[in-house]
Structures are given as C-alpha cells and as structure tokens.
Amino acid sequence: MSQLRTSPNPDLARVAADGYELAVRYGHLVITGVPYVNSRKEVRLGTLVSDMSSISGDVTASPVQQHVAMWAGEHPCDASGVPLRYLQHSSNEQVLGPGLTVNHSFSSKPAEGYRDYHHKLTTYVSMIERHAQEIDSNVSARTHRFVESDDADSPFQYPDTASGRVGITNVARKLQLSRVGIFGVGGTGGYILDQVAKTPVREIAIFDDDTFLQHNAFRAPGAPSAEELRALPKKVHYFAGIYSRMHRGIVPHDFAISEETVGQVGHFDFAFICMDPGTPKRLLVEHLERHGIPFIDVGMGVELVDDALTGLLRVTTSTPQKRDHVRDKRRISFADGGKDQVYSSNIQIADLNAMNALLAVIRWKKLFGFYAADPTSEHYATYAISGNHITNEDKE
Incomplete structure (x- = not known):
C-alpha cells in the first residue's frame, strides 16, 4: 500500500x-x-x-x-x-x-x-x-x-492491489516484519529477493560483495541489458536498483562476511542464507544464533550424470526453538576449501535456483502464519530432481 x-x-x-x-x-x-x-x-x-x-x-x-x-x-x-x-x-x-x-x-x-x-x-x-x-x-x-x-x-512504491483483489490483506499483514536479511544474491538469493520484495517487510537488507557478471544473468531473475553488464555493478546494487522500483526498503551492503564485518550486519526478524559453505557462513550462523534470529539456509547439489543433470535442493530452517539439527545432523556445511561433494561442480540452473528460493520463501511464510502449517513442521527439506520427491525431516 x-x-x-x-x-x-x-x-x-x-x-x-x-x-x-x-x-x-x-x-x-x-x-x-x-x-x-x-x-x-x-x-x-x-x-x-x-x-x-x-x-x-x-x-x-x-x-x-x-x-x-x-x-x-x-x-x-x-x-x-x-x-x-x-x-x-x-x-x-x-x-x-x-x-x-x-x-x-x-x-x-x-x-x-x-x-x-x-x-x-x-x-x-x-x-x-x-x-x-x-x-x-x-x-x-x-x-x-x-x-x-x-x-x-x-514500504511499497504503489498500492498492493493484488492482496486486496483476493481479500487477503489481513493475512499479508503477518509479513510486516521490520527487517529481513538476504545473504548472497547470486542465484537463489536473487529469486528470494524477488519474492520478499512483494511482501510488506519494512526493510530488506541484501548482502553480497560480488560483481554481477554475464554468467549471473543466466541464473538470476529478470533480463539485464548488455549495457548494464558492461557497467560491472555489484550484485547488491544491481538488484537494489531493480526492486527499489517496487519496494522502498531495499538496502544494499556490498561487503563480504568475515570476522571483521559480521558484527556490522545488525539485527533481523528473519534471515535467508544463500552462501557457499565455509568460514563466512559459520560466522554468520553463529551471529544469528547468538542473537536469537530465525533463519533459513538454502543449497543445491546438481551433477552431470550420463549427459543429464540430477541432484537435490535443500532448505534448512533454524529457529530459537529448534537448532540442534544444524550441527548434530550436519544439515548445514561449514567446510572450507573443496566444499562438500554436492557442491563440488557448483552447477546452477535458473529454474532450480527459483525453485530452491520458492521452497524457502514458502517455509518462511509458514513460520509467520501466512500459510497454514503443521505446528511440528519440518526444519529440513530436500527436493530430489530425478524422482520429483520432497522429503521432510527434523520436525519439532
């Protein structure tokens, strides 16, 4: 509105x-x-x-x-x-x-x-x-x-008539959070931003120190022009420029997560983590846990097998009520260097990035009551490409 x-x-x-x-x-x-x-x-x-x-x-x-x-x-x-x-x-x-x-x-x-x-x-x-x-x-x-x-x-630049048209304005108000963070807007994170920007979150803080390059255009939402790619913008500034046309509270942060910067990210009502495994992710997760912030971590492992792609998409939810599965079951990898096997090829496809993002956003909306959910809802879910199966685990 x-x-x-x-x-x-x-x-x-x-x-x-x-x-x-x-x-x-x-x-x-x-x-x-x-x-x-x-x-x-x-x-x-x-x-x-x-x-x-x-x-x-x-x-x-x-x-x-x-x-x-x-x-x-x-x-x-x-x-x-x-x-x-x-x-x-x-x-x-x-x-x-x-x-x-x-x-x-x-x-x-x-x-x-x-x-x-x-x-x-x-x-x-x-x-x-x-x-x-x-x-x-x-x-x-x-x-x-x-x-x-x-x-x-x-937070919107023009009225949200979509919610009013179908009579769900009061439901949409459940997503009127003060601040949501998105860490990494390369592939999946860009699609998460696309969805969160259509909700009444007051501020959407996006974090990424990478430059938006030509290969990013083929796995990100939207269609950048050749002129935009030649300008070599930071990912966060590129996306902030697009989504600020619709949502007023897009705040870009173009620094990497490190021991020196993790304390600068501030507080959130919720966070999405779309980063590769490694020390920066561990530092961020520890920061979110220390401050009682719920978050979702996403990931995908796609491999080329017999001249076709297969693999898994993953959504890991961590809330103050349930965090033990993150380390006890190694639901989030913090390994440096070669990364886990499922990440070794780092194959990303736009439709899989989008689906990974949508699974995460739907889970977020369930947490805040926008969608009805089982009170013991899953905190770990995977989607298998080959069998078209979604597996839900780690319930409360």
Missing part, C-alpha cells in the same frame, strides 16, 4: 471534491460516514469499500469488470426496513485490516459497466443513502470532513 495521489486520478479527485470521506486503507478505497437504514428503520452510518484492482502504478483505470463493493455495517434497508434485495451478494465477516472489517458484499452493475471509480462509488452511495434521506432529509455522505489515508508510510 502507498498514498494514492488524487492528482493523476480525476475520478478519485472528484470523489474527494464532492465531499465524501475517501481514504485508501489496506489496498482498498474506503468511504466512511454513509447513511443507511437498518431493519429497525433506524438511520445509521456505514462504510463502503471497493478493491483497487483497476489500477496501474498509482493511476486508476475503468473498473468495468470490478463491480462488486463491500460494506461495513448492518445490511442496508429501504425506509420500511426491508433489505435492499438488488444489492445482495453475500454476507460474511471479513477482516481487511485492523479497524476495517466488512460484513457484506454488494453486486450491482450498470449495463455498460462503471466508467470510473467516481461512477462506481457514488452510484453505490446513492442507492444506499437515498432511503435514509426519506427518513431524515439532512443526512448525507458528503460530509466534507478531512480523512487521512493510513498507508502513506507503506
């Missing part, structure tokens, strides 16, 4: 100019103070809510297909207390965010569809409030009160 400016949106500017209490909340357009009649023939005030799926960047488009609206309050009735049947769609409580719970949804669509959001919002308001005005001619939704939208401090 972000502050939706009315200046490039004449339809929203007209809604505000007309005096309606318009705000943007949790990726939805909200008009408060709408008079309606309840079943007891009492005049009350309700809230009209519309998703913002017909928007590109911060500019609205015609909501021709998005004709459904939501309502917080009792079901509106006519002046006799009879429910407005022509509005009825469904009735069930849905939390869109703290302080914004809707009770009903309406479905009313003109033959030609709604021209813009002004047409949609004011049409619904008119259908509801005119019955209240039959009882009290002084009531109106045009209060001309100032209403401040609550999303001006959003």
